[in-house]
Amino acid sequence: MAKPAIYTTTPIYYVNDKPHIGHAYTSLAADVLARFKRLDGHEVFFLTGTDEHGQKVEKAAQDAGEDPQAFTDRVSQAFRDLTAVMGFSNDDFIRTTEPRHKAACVALWKVLAERGEIYLGDYEGWYAVRDEAFYGPDELTERDGVKYAPSGAPVEWVREPSYFFRLSKWLKVLLERYDLPEGHPDRIEILPESRRNEVRAFIQQGLKDFGEGSPKLDLSVSRTSFTWGVKVPGDEAHVMYVWLDALANYITAAGFPDTTAPRWRFWPADVQFVGKDIVRFHTIYWPAFLLAAGLPAPRRVFAHGWWTNEGQKISKSLGNVIDPVALVEEFGLDAVRYFLLREVPFGQDGDFSRKALVNRLNGELADALGNLANRVLSLIQRNCEGRLPSGDVDASDRQLLSPMGLILGSNSLTPSDPPHPLVGQLANLPARVAVELDAQQFHSALEVVFGLVRDANAYITQRAPWALKKTDPVRMAAVLRHLHTALRAYATVLQPFMPETMSALLDQLGVPTDARDFAALATPLADGTPLPPPAPLFRKIDLAAA
Known part of the structure; x- marks a missing residue:
């Protein structure tokens, strides 16, 4: 009997800067799982790519003195090059500026609108451009008169017309899906368990504070304050919220809106690998969009931890960003691949040394x-x-x-x-x-x-x-x-x-x-099979000289 098809994804990476070790780490996990399943007789579809719309990208392009499309072409290529350097076996590389993806976003929007899941209103709230996300006042901290999101990104008060997605309608459904028994076809599994608990607590707190079905829990899904994005069908003064646009990539690559396409047999995704900073988007917004559109939700989302560098938080300001390409050049590809998945339990934070x-x-x-x-x-x-x-x-x-x-x-x-x-x-x-x-x-x-x-x-x-x-x-x-x-x-x-x-x-x-x-x-090899002379497999490194 044929083994089931497997669909695994990385998040699509935001192109406001060049790739670093965190991008390589997430993709490596997806690659190892995909390769293993192929060797075990499964048909596998492994997707990665780049997220290229939104206010943050528009600003990064302006800062670089480039047209947004030219900017995204250049930075996206760096991520595509990383897949070759790291030996990733992805079956597709998707860009959200591709015509196929824009068409899928428009189709998804129309389905949601036709089903009454989107409505027009006004939005005001604390918005972090860096995160492309709104935050409640209880989530903010303040230093020197500036308010900051939990991620450390500065926020600003924004008021603008917006289309809203009826997220409040789906929150109890999501909680029920999270709690279905293992093996149930409708279960949405979040790993590790600490992330599942975090997501459940976030939803439960929202329901407690505002009540089931409250518009306060609905999600703003369009913007009018910038133009670099997918235009809302029928109202081009609005562009789609970057997370609605970005998350749809996983079904774009599977053939959506053509659910008879050959790749659609892979959907829903079996494992979607993400960093812990974007777990909320992938475990609340993403499955809610899909369920509201009458589509299956992913089976599992796994959120891994973050790396530090010799005990320090990694940041451009400290100059300690770890370049995976440089690591491969110095230590060899397979040594780096092995170390990243051997050193730290996947799902926990780890320190690179x-x-x-x-x-x-x-x-x-x-x-x-x-x-x-x-x-x-x-x-x-x-x-x-x-x-x-x-x-x-x-x-x-x-x-x-x-x-x-x-x-x-x-x-x-x-x-x-x-x-x-x-x-x-x-x-x-x-x-x-x-x-x-x-x-x-x-x-x-x-x-x-x-x-x-x-x-x-x-x-x-x-x-x-x-x-x-x-x-x-x-x-x-x-x-x-x-x-x-x-x-x-x-x-x-x-x-x-x-x-x-x-x-x-x-x-x-x-x-x-x-x-x-x-x-x-x-099947054992035949007795007497000729073997070539052996050669060293790994080059030892002098730690003092490394």
């Missing part, structure tokens, strides 16, 4: 995995004529399993020779990693694999195949074959995290390019 990156690279990648691969493959070159040895086993190794759980020989053991911890632990490795990735616990997924890598290093030390050639060459061959099998499993499941390096390792292991998905692990 060069020392931590170098320690992960040198310790786990170069010493544990890279050295293991080099030792095993060098021993096969020297002692097995560079060909994959037979998988025949002796009593102490009989329980070693292939990655898909196939027992290599009898499972009986002699009491005097118990199995090493490695024995039996390769069973269902892709499924074990999948459990962690399905919960977006990327660091735990990597720990599953690297726990086994540590066991494999202990196994080779205990079995000492280099000493067996003269005393027991059959057992030597079996030990090396087991270690080769283990390395193949590790490299296969680590491909989503480190695609270039694991491709190189699979080449050295003699695995054909058409036998690198999870299903292929059930």
Whole structure:
């Protein structure tokens, strides 16, 4: 039976500045999940792109002395370039200035208007240009006579004609959707749990303060104070609120308004990755727009934390913005990809430090995995004529399993020779990693694999195949074959995290390019498969010089 199609997205990134480590981090999570699901036999649609309208972009273009379209063309290209530098496997890159997206926004607006979900009125309130958001007075702080939003952005009092979306009508519905049991088709899941609690509390407080159905809870969805945006159909003095415009990108790319389009089968999105600063937009406004339009809401929104730099908050004023392109140039792509998802539990805030990156690279990648691969493959070159040895086993190794759980020989053991911890632990490795990735616990997924890598290093030390050639060459061959099998499993499941390096390792292991998905692990390589001479996988870094 075919496995279900998977749709995963990044937020579309605002083009008021060049990309930084936060953008790379979010997209990397989506990329790893997409790559893993493809290897597991799923059809996947992975979307990223840029959000190019709104007052903030208009102002940034003015400050740069450029036309808004020229400005967005230039900055959007920097985000597209980042996808190539970071090795992202996105299936589409959407820009909100594209004709397809403007058409989808107009179509969505018309559906909402026809269903009575939008009405014309006047709006006044505290507005942060930087956030493109209004805030209530209880959310503001004041310093030196200037009021600030919770994000730290300054706010100003704004009054203008506005179209409103009947958000108040949908708030109780959203609360009900959040609380549906796991597996229910209408459940809207917000992760981590702390973000779900935050969103629920925000809605409940609004309902408590203003009451169900209060217009005070409705959302202003148009502006007349600037022009850089999608024009409201039938009233071009208004442009659409940038978040209504931006959020619609996820269905634009799926083919909306043509719900018979081939890509529409991917909707609703399975996982939408966002930063914690925009969780409210993606878990309240976005599903409310969709439900009001009679469309399915996304199944899960996962809000990750923020990075600091050597303990300091990252900001342009401090000059400590982390450039992911520079990191890749210095440390290598796969080392950076690995570090970002290994160092911090996804969903929590984390601190970037060069020392931590170098320690992960040198310790786990170069010493544990890279050295293991080099030792095993060098021993096969020297002692097995560079060909994959037979998988025949002796009593102490009989329980070693292939990655898909196939027992290599009898499972009986002699009491005097118990199995090493490695024995039996390769069973269902892709499924074990999948459990962690399905919960977006990327660091735990990597720990599953690297726990086994540590066991494999202990196994080779205990079995000492280099000493067996003269005393027991059959057992030597079996030990090396087991270690080769283990390395193949590790490299296969680590491909989503480190695609270039694991491709190189699979080449050295003699695995054909058409036998690198999870299903292929059930089929052992033929005895005698020629293996190329090994080469180092990771370049160690001198911390003092880094």
